[in-house]
Amino acid sequence: MVSEKVVIKNPSGLHLRPAGLLCKEAIKYKSSINFRFQSTTANAKSVLSVLGACIKSGNELEFICEGEDEKEALAAMIKLVNEGLGE
């Protein structure tokens, strides 16, 4: 299991479009990909789960990946968030 913290930078937070982008990337990996924010944990492969976490710009998330390609999966998630999720 690997994990890393990252701050959401794009202005609208994890709304439909950015959340969709995140999920699209997440499902490319075999590992389970979750993120933790305060007391909730969301499945990065489910757009509903991501939306349900109600993440706003400036929130800090911790991504947790587990599986055969966990390192690559984590790196991809962090990169995508740092690039502003297409916004």
Place this chain on the structure above:
Amino acid sequence: MYKGTGASAGIGIGRAVIVEEKELVIKRETVTDPAAEIQRFKGALEVSMQQTEALAEDLGKRVGEKEAEILKGHIMLLSDPMLVGEIETNIQNEGINAEYAIESVCTMYADMFASMGDELMQQRATDMRDIKTRMQKVLLGVASVDIAALPAGSVIVAKDLTPSMTAGINPDNVTGIVTELGGRTSHSAILARALEIPAVVALGGILEQVKDGDMVVLDGTDGVVIVDPEEAVLSEYQTKREAFLKEKKDLEQYIGKPSITKDGVQVELVGNIGKPEDVDKVLQYDGEGVGLFRTEFLFMDRDAMPTEEEQFEAYRKVAVALDGKPVIIRTLDIGGDKEIPYMGLEKDENPFLGYRAVRFCLDRKDDVYRPQLRALLRASAYGNIKIMVPLVTCIEEYRQVKALVHEIMAELDREGIAYNKNIQLGIMVETAAASLIADIFAKEVDFFSIGTNDLTQYTMSVDRGNDKVSYLYSTFNPAVLRSIKRIITCAREAGIMVGMCGEAASDPMMIPLLLAFGLNEFSMSPSAILRARKMVTQYSTQELQAVADKAMSFATTAEVENYMKEFVNQ
């Protein structure tokens, strides 16, 4: 007459067509073979996805990719593993029919989104209900309302329009849209604007007031709807409609034309924006740049200070989109009228005379001002960014900001980070003090931008939100006009650029005076730019001198206003 929210400008006149989705009757039924029921669900899911993809593709071609995005979002939701998994589990464990499993799972998510409170999340709730209905219709074999086949001259009246319904709208036949729900940013509103169909939304109870076939008139600018209008009202709106269409067409010919007066004086007509996305509007209406980019959006509705990186991205994006055209970015203008807990800003007894804007920023250099100025300087490497300081009252404030900018420049030099070494640093002239010492400021600052909303408020000592005194609030008051004229004169004498970014800059009665005073730049809501350009090209600044002299000779606001009204209408 009914009043809702104007969501798409223009006048619509036509016969009401009530568009109602028949309420589907979903009963809970037990099934003997859950595995077969899951297959039935999967089949319906597949068909729903295909239908949505076809709608998205059609809408993308007819209207635009941006409008098709919401339907692409539906495809994402339909293919969500959690949603599909939960519905399947529900069918399996409870041994119930697919329709009911879809109902309970989708409704749960819709309620969850609806309870989150912000407008974008409300939209997700609508999305969930929309995909729920689509899957259930496939299962039940119910056809959707066919909006594409409405007769010409129809005004759609509905509770709300789902994306699947709006996708079929043909603007040749639909002259207006009225809905009970929705807001300016709801999907139907966005689509109505893209299709240029006048629309009024958020008009609760309208379905009880109007029947199929009733004559309906709507004004999408003011949000007014009239059912069964009298002959006189109808013809008044017909005239309005023609005038609106004519003006729109008339103004389109000013796209790409220079903003130059008859006697050859060139001015800049630029846009005010509040978010990076607003740049699209500025470009659409052929703005020559951005005269005011408010940065407050970056700091509102959140729990923590935006990082330098995040700000840099927002500023860079706008600079790049404007492709070398000037972008004046105003540093944070925030104070005790807003409560922002993470910033430690508290309610102020007298917020507009208190701890705000540059006063606050200079007091909070390390955590607020320095990151913003650093982000602005870094972004200046990507376009023509100018920095504007709000609410300046004395030259010391400007000097402090300038010193801070130079400090950060030295820091960037040491780090080898690129920025525009000749970046302009100007001030917003919006206090009586700044106006009175405009001659002193003009010797040191790179440009002025007159903020008429605050300048009028501070000059007249009046809160325009207070109905009892708002009659005093007028930019045409002789005191305010003298202040404006003096600021422009001081700037011109010192040879610096002077613009205006308040509402007055687009006021047809004010533009002739501003041209006569010698204003260089007019910054306004993007949709007003073409009308302003048309006006500019019709005047000669030399001929306007006499008009300005006359206007300045009056003692009262009413006399100035009457005189200017008469001048503009002749």
